[in-house]
Amino acid sequence: MTDRILAGARPRLLLIGANGQVGWELRRTLACLGDVVAASLEGEYGPVIDLLDAGALTRLVRETKPDAIINAAAYTAVDKAETDRETARRINADAVGEMGGLAAELGVPVIHYSTDFVYSGTIGRAYTEDDTPDPINVYGETKLGGERALLESGAKALIFRTSWVYGARGANFLLTMRRLFQERDELRVVDDQIGSPTWSRMLAEITAQVLYRVIRGDLDLDEVGGLYNLTGAGEVSWYGFARAILEASGSASKLLPIPSSEYQAPAKRPMFSVLSNRRFEETFGLATPDWRVSLAQCLEELT
Numbered sequence: 398m399t400d401r402i403l404a405g406a407r408p409r410l411l412l413i414g415a416n417g418q419v420g421w422e423l424r425r426t427l428a429c430l431g432d433v434v435a436a437s438l439e440g441e442y443g444p445v446i447d448l449l450d451a452g453a454l455t456r457l458v459r460e461t462k463p464d465a466i467i468n469a470a471a472y473t474a475v476d477k478a479e480t481d482r483e484t485a486r487r488i489n490a491d492a493v494g495e496m497g498g499l500a501a502e503l504g505v506p507v508i509h510y511s512t513d514f515v516y517s518g519t520i521g522r523a524y525t526e527d528d529t530p531d532p533i534n535v536y537g538e539t540k541l542g543g544e545r546a547l548l549e550s551g552a553k554a555l556i557f558r559t560s561w562v563y564g565a566r567g568a569n570f571l572l573t574m575r576r577l578f579q580e581r582d583e584l585r586v587v588d589d590q591i592g593s594p595t596w597s598r599m600l601a602e603i604t605a606q607v608l609y610r611v612i613r614g615d616l617d618l619d620e621v622g623g624l625y626n627l628t629g630a631g632e633v634s635w636y637g638f639a640r641a642i643l644e645a646s647g648s649a650s651k652l653l654p655i656p657s658s659e660y661q662a663p664a665k666r667p668m669f670s671v672l673s674n675r676r677f678e679e680t681f682g683l684a685t686p687d688w689r690v691s692l693a694q695c696l697e698e699l700t
């Protein structure tokens with residue numbers, strides 16, 4: 398707990414990446430916990446922050462003097478990252494390490510997100526936090542770099558490794574499928590990549606529940622800080638996820654399962670990247686809903 402909070406002030410929460418899928422939900426959810434300084438690339442809801450601008454993060458953090466930093470910014474264009482490694486590395490790894498250093502200087506916690514793509518997807522069972530990462534694409538490599546840089550920075554940090562994030566806004570598989578079902582009579586989707594879809598709102602809400610306890614001093618990150626898997630419960634292929642979206646949409650489009658070999662993309666994707674949430678559940682006493690439950694709730698908003 399910072400001196401400001403001990404003195405009775407409302408926590409000041411610096412949210413970075415406030416206009417992304419998860420960031421947009423966090424801006425609303427975190428408002429219950431304190432005053433949110435919602436920074437983003439274009440400055441839609443607060444200060445502008447470009448993580449590629451050397452010195453900008455330091456200026457923002459020193460000016461804001463936050464009681465906690467929540468980082469939802471990232472380079473998430475998986476295919477583009479293959480030919481834009483340097484930019485992805487600076488945003489996903491270097492800036493995250495810098496954030497950790499600044500948080501350590503102020504003695505405030507950082508919450509950050511990582512991905513199932515730190516794994517190759519060849520282990521054949523749900524990954525635990527003890528499994529050794531072995532990314533097979535540039536995005537995954539740079540996100541792994543960010544995890545390590547943050548853990549080595551000396552900051553009190555929570556890293557939530559999540560997967561297959563979707564929601565009612567932003568660039569995501571749910572919205573892409575809904576658009577394509579309108580535009581095309583037939584759609585082919587890979588049926589041999591398995592993972593766990595995660596609703597951006599659910600992730601934001603569960604983050605807020607944990608952060609509430611951290612800010613109050615009920616959870617000590619010297620004890621429980623570190624890496625946690627945190628995804629929607631259950632597993633499905635992209636095809637299975639698309640089918641659930643199709644069935645809810647009432648579209649007459651035809652949906653065909655295909656093997657990954659028939660879907661050409663610049664970046665390789667893991668074939669089985671289900672993550673076990675057990676460590677998160679046991680540590681924080683919270684469990685995520687099955688992906689079908691969250692999908693239905695998200696779709697209620699879109700209809």
Ligand SMILES: NC(=O)C1=CN([C@@H]2O[C@H](COP(=O)(O)OP(=O)(O)OC[C@H]3O[C@@H](n4cnc5c(N)ncnc54)[C@H](OP(=O)(O)O)[C@@H]3O)[C@@H](O)[C@H]2O)C=CC1
Pocket residue numbers: 414415416417418419420437438439446447448449468469470471472473488509510511512513540558559560561562563567568
């Ligand atoms: N999407 C997914 O399926 C998954 C995401 N994650 C992780 O979850 C977190 C949140 O992801 P999600 O919300 O889906 O991602 P989004 O791509 O929706 O949001 C990322 C945000 O980062 C911003 N950003 C990009 N470059 C910069 C920069 N140079 N400076 C400042 N901001 C920048 C983007 O701005 P702009 O929109 O203006 O480009 C965007 O608002 C990330 O850490 C991601 O790696 C983990 C697993 C799955």
Ligand SMILES: Cc1cn([C@H]2C[C@H](O)[C@@H](COP(=O)(O)OP(=O)(O)O[C@H]3O[C@@H](C)C(=O)[C@@H](O)[C@H]3O)O2)c(=O)[nH]c1=O
Pocket residue numbers: 473474475476512513514559560561562569570573584585586587590635660662666
């Ligand atoms: C649009 C489309 C995609 N696909 C396949 C391609 C890919 O294997 C899978 C998902 O495609 P997308 O490009 O939407 O998603 P992708 O960029 O692979 O999603 C990943 O994003 C990053 C940020 C993460 O961290 C991961 O957890 C994961 O969510 O579906 C089809 O088979 N048919 C289609 O028509």
